[in-house]
Amino acid sequence: MRRYDAIKVIATCLTNEFVISCNGMISRELFTIKDQEKNFYMLGSMGLAPAIGLGVSLAKPNAKIVILAGDGNTLMSLGTLATIGKTSPKNFIFVVLDNECHESTGGQQTSSSITELHIIARSSGIKNSKYVNSVTTLKKHFVEALSSEGPSFLHVKVDNVRVDVPRVSIEPTEITKRFVNALIALPR
């Protein structure tokens, strides 16, 4: 399964969720597939997407938060898995799209061919942690995660195939504004 198709599957399942996507191709692909005010495209600060999402989820327990991160991003801040496990937010879904490399910078290998991220997540206290490697199982488990109590973690193995998509063309301060407004508009 291509990562682009995995994001497409996730995007079609979204209803009222807030998405924080990591820097690099993942934000670009999400921007192309489904741009919405409820997306926060993290352009820099590699590794911090789950921390930003955790901040939103703790401050706004009635918002449902989805993190889209790569294996490089997730490996960079494994410690955040511990913070998620400890704070255990019910409204939090962490999706790792794992192509075993830093694709945005030229495909340099990461350690995720060895590191079992879903097991690290589980042992960090994220009990609902699954490994998926097909469109069908991704859809099944993502829909399940949307309707069940979190935190949830989905380790999604994807192929290392680059799809040509444009950069995120929204100014960072505009991304903040849109996201803040969408959160304000959320009914209590």
Next chain:
Amino acid sequence: MNHEHFCQLLKTRGFDFYTGVPCSILSSIIKYMSEDNVFSYVSATREDEAIGLAVGAYMAGKQPVVLMQNSGLGQSVNALTSLALLYKIPMLLLISWRGFEGKDAPEHLYMGKCMMNFLDIMKIPAEIAETTRLTEQLNQLSKKMCKQKTPVALILKKGVIT
């Protein structure tokens, strides 16, 4: 100033989300915030993670405070420049000053020397806390933080907050 008094000063200025990584200079503040449900301090694994948490909390309507040792400022540079400053996220950084005037353990001396330059070069407004002016300093920093939508820093030397 007593830590309880200081925490109440933060609270009355609208700060309502607290996260960070400990330092012995900040220990009385963090202990108080961790034991009081009103503050519900979130313990982060690294200082840049705390800044990420603060950014998320701000976007969800909170006014965050990040507590850290000045060593953590080094850890936080990219989180500040490519996230908090880039996306214009106001937050208060409470940074302890280890290595002040070169009198400290060796690992604190370099950062102790260049910390203020770091903040200055990133254009993060900063005040070195003085017990007699603390209320006024907090007011000034809060004002800049809201007006410029930027992180601001209050620097705490040993003994200023007891």
